Amino acid sequence: ERFGENAGKKANFKIQLAEISIVKRPELDLEFFKKYGVEDEKELKEKVGESITSRKKAELQSEYRIAVRAQLSALYDEFDLPQELMDFEQEQVQKELDKMSGEKEITEEEKEKKKQEGFDNAKMDLRMKFILDSISEHEExxxxxxxxxxxxxxxxxxxxxxxxxxxxxxxxxxxxxxxxxxxxxxxxxxxVVARVFGDAIEENVPETxxxxxxxxxxxxx
Structure with missing residues (x-):
């Protein structure tokens, strides 16, 4: 489609080379170390290693949270939510739809679909909040x-x-x-993840x- 009637045909191209760049490794001198807030190459490697470890730990922690959240949602999906909160969520979803409709044209079919999806997501989030609040209260x-x-x-x-x-x-x-x-x-x-893996529980009560x-x-x- 991009080439129309020329699709599939052989073609000759002329290319003009505008610039050639190479990556130059910076000198590991005092100025370089100062830029990254370290004293020497050893400290730089330690800092980079800590950063990588911290990022990987955060990624793994996020994966655990997602997995636990899904399990909790599947285990505790039978209780009824307060009707007042359900009505409020429906109103919020409707407001978002009205705002969206004002910005661009949406068919009635699309509107109903988005309304149902929005309400289902809001209900799921609300249910999860009740579950997590209960766990938090139990765990103090x-x-x-x-x-x-x-x-x-x-x-x-x-x-x-x-x-x-x-x-x-x-x-x-x-x-x-x-x-x-x-x-x-x-x-x-x-x-919850700590309980599952039997990790030590640290109480963190900030003074200020x-x-x-x-x-x-x-x-x-």
Whole structure:
């Protein structure tokens, strides 16, 4: 299709070479080490090794979470969800559809399909939240809000806003709550994984908390 009537025919091409580049290995000198915050080649290798190990550990941890989440969803899918929450989720899905319809034309068939998919996903997420909340309560997990605050601060910097400004907007408050819910869920899934593998359970109770100020604060800023 790309070549039309010339498809399958032999052709001669003329190519003009504009540039040849080669990769030049940098000198492992003091300037190079300083750039990466290390003293020498040995420390650089250690730092790279730690980074690779940390990344692989995070990938494996993510795989465990996904597997455990799927198992929990399959094991505990018989309980009824509160109708009030179900109605709220349906309203949210409908709002998203209305917004989408305003941006581009969608057929009624597509709209119904997306509506059902959206509601099914919302129901699954809601069910999983109930399961994870129950496990968290049973395990008496202490959630470190510092992690959520640090991620929120990073996202605020990306958008070019201060965290305190961003949290005042509906978008910012929703983002912060989503981060907290996800972090709490991850912590609970990690605890389940630890129980499965018989790993030692470490209690992490932070003495001080980073905090993102919103309109619900009841203390002086």
């Amino acid at each position: 997990l202490k959630f470190d809000e510092n992690e959520a605050a640090r991620e929120f601060v990073g996202l605020a910097q990306i958008t070019g806003q201060s965290p305190d400004e961003l949290i005042q907007s509906p978008f910012g408050r929703d983002m912060y709550q989503r981060i907290i819910i996800r972090k709490q869920g991850d912590a609970t899934l990690d605890r 908390h980073e905090h993102v100020h919103d309109e619900n604060c009841d203390h002086n800023h």
